[in-house]
Amino acid sequence: MADPIFERVALIGLGLIGSSLALAIQRGGLARHVVGHARSPKTRKIAGEIGLAERVCESAADAVSDADLVILCVPVGACAEVAKEIGPKLKAGAVLTDVGSVKEAVIRDVAPYVPQSVHFIPGHPIAGTEQSGPLSGFAELFDGRWCILTPPPLSDPGAIERLKSFWRGCGSNVEIMDAQHHDLVLAITSHLPHLIAYNIVGTAADLEEVTKSEVIKYSAGGFRDFTRIAASDPVMWRDVFLNNKDAVLEMLGRFSEDLSALQRAIRWGDADTLITLFTRAREIRRGIIAAGQDTAAPDFGRQKTSADAPLPPKRGG
Amino acid sequence: MADPIFERVALIGLGLIGSSLALAIQRGGLARHVVGHARSPKTRKIAGEIGLAERVCESAADAVSDADLVILCVPVGACAEVAKEIGPKLKAGAVLTDVGSVKEAVIRDVAPYVPQSVHFIPGHPIAGTEQSGPLSGFAELFDGRWCILTPPPLSDPGAIERLKSFWRGCGSNVEIMDAQHHDLVLAITSHLPHLIAYNIVGTAADLEEVTKSEVIKYSAGGFRDFTRIAASDPVMWRDVFLNNKDAVLEMLGRFSEDLSALQRAIRWGDADTLITLFTRAREIRRGIIAAGQDTAAPDFGRQKTSADAPLPPKRGG
Numbered sequence: 001m002a003d004p005i006f007e008r009v010a011l012i013g014l015g016l017i018g019s020s021l022a023l024a025i026q027r028g029g030l031a032r033h034v035v036g037h038a039r040s041p042k043t044r045k046i047a048g049e050i051g052l053a054e055r056v057c058e059s060a061a062d063a064v065s066d067a068d069l070v071i072l073c074v075p076v077g078a079c080a081e082v083a084k085e086i087g088p089k090l091k092a093g094a095v096l097t098d099v100g101s102v103k104e105a106v107i108r109d110v111a112p113y114v115p116q117s118v119h120f121i122p123g124h125p126i127a128g129t130e131q132s133g134p135l136s137g138f139a140e141l142f143d144g145r146w147c148i149l150t151p152p153p154l155s156d157p158g159a160i161e162r163l164k165s166f167w168r169g170c171g172s173n174v175e176i177m178d179a180q181h182h183d184l185v186l187a188i189t190s191h192l193p194h195l196i197a198y199n200i201v202g203t204a205a206d207l208e209e210v211t212k213s214e215v216i217k218y219s220a221g222g223f224r225d226f227t228r229i230a231a232s233d234p235v236m237w238r239d240v241f242l243n244n245k246d247a248v249l250e251m252l253g254r255f256s257e258d259l260s261a262l263q264r265a266i267r268w269g270d271a272d273t274l275i276t277l278f279t280r281a282r283e284i285r286r287g288i289i290a291a292g293q294d295t296a297a298p299d300f301g302r303q304k305t306s307a308d309a310p311l312p313p314k315r316g317g
Numbered sequence: 318m319a320d321p322i323f324e325r326v327a328l329i330g331l332g333l334i335g336s337s338l339a340l341a342i343q344r345g346g347l348a349r350h351v352v353g354h355a356r357s358p359k360t361r362k363i364a365g366e367i368g369l370a371e372r373v374c375e376s377a378a379d380a381v382s383d384a385d386l387v388i389l390c391v392p393v394g395a396c397a398e399v400a401k402e403i404g405p406k407l408k409a410g411a412v413l414t415d416v417g418s419v420k421e422a423v424i425r426d427v428a429p430y431v432p433q434s435v436h437f438i439p440g441h442p443i444a445g446t447e448q449s450g451p452l453s454g455f456a457e458l459f460d461g462r463w464c465i466l467t468p469p470p471l472s473d474p475g476a477i478e479r480l481k482s483f484w485r486g487c488g489s490n491v492e493i494m495d496a497q498h499h500d501l502v503l504a505i506t507s508h509l510p511h512l513i514a515y516n517i518v519g520t521a522a523d524l525e526e527v528t529k530s531e532v533i534k535y536s537a538g539g540f541r542d543f544t545r546i547a548a549s550d551p552v553m554w555r556d557v558f559l560n561n562k563d564a565v566l567e568m569l570g571r572f573s574e575d576l577s578a579l580q581r582a583i584r585w586g587d588a589d590t591l592i593t594l595f596t597r598a599r600e601i602r603r604g605i606i607a608a609g610q611d612t613a614a615p616d617f618g619r620q621k622t623s624a625d626a627p628l629p630p631k632r633g634g
Contacts, residue, residue, distance in 0.1 A: 224610055266512075274558060275552070
């Protein structure tokens with residue numbers, strides 16, 4: 001390894017993001033040493049067995065001592081406690097960052113515990129899957145995705161630059177934004193979609209006229225697309241909604257207004273309004289595909305993997 | 318071809334479903350002759366060039382004469398007009414079916430034009446992609462998916478049986494249901510998800526604080542999952558909402574009530590309610606995967622296909 005960006009990286013939290021970072025660091029040769037910590041003994045055991053880090057520590061404080069880059073990969077609601085524990089152990093000159101989906105609340109919770117000599121540069125990779133835990137990670141998770149950094153106004157430019165290089169080394173594009181704007185952008189692109197997905201799955205589960213088995217059986221009509229993001233980690237998402245309350249409620253208010261208008265268009269049989277709205281949605285999809293943020297393959301290029309899906313019967317030819 | 322289920326099939330409409338049926342019929346040897354019709358000259362030209370049917374007729378009436386199975390593959394709102402045109406030309410003993418996402422309205426619109434001697438058995442394959450047109454079809458579209466038939470009470474059992482065999486030959490499982498129940502089941506598993514997806518894409522497009530390019534750029538946070546079904550054919554979906562108004566408005570009412578409760582839980586910081594709801598959603602997802610109605614691969618097994626997604630930079634190793 002000729003020239004790693006950081007000598008020693010500490011990953012606090014080894015779920016989907018932490019384990020993917022460990023693998024991306026290995027792939028890119030981004031650090032000479034990676035040390036990890038997870039709160040759960042089971043996660044620590046698995047992380048050790050699959051070699052996510054050269055050392056998996058029982059305490060976060062042990063993991064960060066001597067680290068040049070510390071990345072908090074825990075749910076947003078757990079950041080304050082971790083920051084309190086590691087604050088006194090952070091090395092002078094180290095970069096401290098996180099991967100949380102909310103930025104203002106993380107700054108509020110973490111900044112008070114960060115020593116003057118440490119560069120705290122909050123971050124958020126816009127990448128993930130519906131899976132969780134140390135076995136769900138993969139090195140390619142961040143490839144072609146955006147990572148947003150929200151450095152406070154007086155941050156050290158050199159520290160920002162090194163963190164940008166690190167994320168580029170993980171395959172990401174990097175964008176700088178202020179924390180408040182980040183929280184608004186993510187409220188519409190990520191938090192509201194998850195909220196809506198969780199909600200519709202709940203609505204479907206509560207029906208009495210239509211059984212749960214029918215909902216499952218006929219989900220290929222569209223419903224199954226929502227269940228993927230609704231299968232995401234419940235603790236992570238509870239923390240997101242509780243910590244980005246204002247922006248989420250604002251976006252939810254707009255969504256509900258729009259939905260009332262759409263409801264009225266259906267009730268009144270207003271065909272033109274429906275066509276106009278539906279046609280516009282295709283353009284947005286095309287923009288996402290052109291920007292490399294989704295695949296153009298129909299059905300997301302889903303593979304037919306089910307073992308119990310029947311094969312078409314053989315017929316005489 | 319030893320023993321096709323139908324001697325001659327007429328496909329009225331050659332979009333995603335019609336063209337996929339043509340290819341599934343070829344794959345399975347399900348008919349000796351396939352004749353097609355599309356309203357648009359451009360579609361007819363393409364269908365002829367790619368060999369979807371041995372003959373592509375300018376008029377629907379020409380296409381159905383002498384057919385043993387006639388399948389209406391047009392938007393729900395176009396069924397009445399087509400039925401009126403083809404009714405007098407239908408062969409005695411023929412089976413007439415459709416693929417519409419709404420069944421009560423299709424029965425209301427089509428049945429009056431069907432001669433006594435013809436077996437009208439409405440149907441609906443729960444399969445599709447967000448793409449449209451004669452080039453979007455593929456033979457595997459119906460593999461492992463359900464097809465719901467909603468035969469009227471006094472339908473001929475032999476005719477139902479032949480239509481079931483036909484759909485099984487296309488790779489589907491077949492379920493029988495009454496039309497009203499179908500419309501309720503589909504309202505929650507398909508129509509409401511599409512409505513919600515269209516709505517959130519509209520909400521995102523209208524924001525001023527967050528630009529459309531930001532919505533596109535950061536869509537991997539969840540939003541992009543909604544844009545797939547929101548890219549579906551606008552005319553088809555306009556017709557679905559206008560023709561299944563009562564069931565859609567009923568499901569939308571429930572969804573909105575649930576959303577209000579969720580909004581209140583966020584406003585009040587009710588962590589337990591959020592965790593309970595979010596945890597339940599994972600079970601439904603597992604059920605869908607176990608039933609073979611979606612892939613277990615993370616992110617739907619999306620391929621990273623974008624030409625402009627940056628590769629991770631090479632580093633010394």
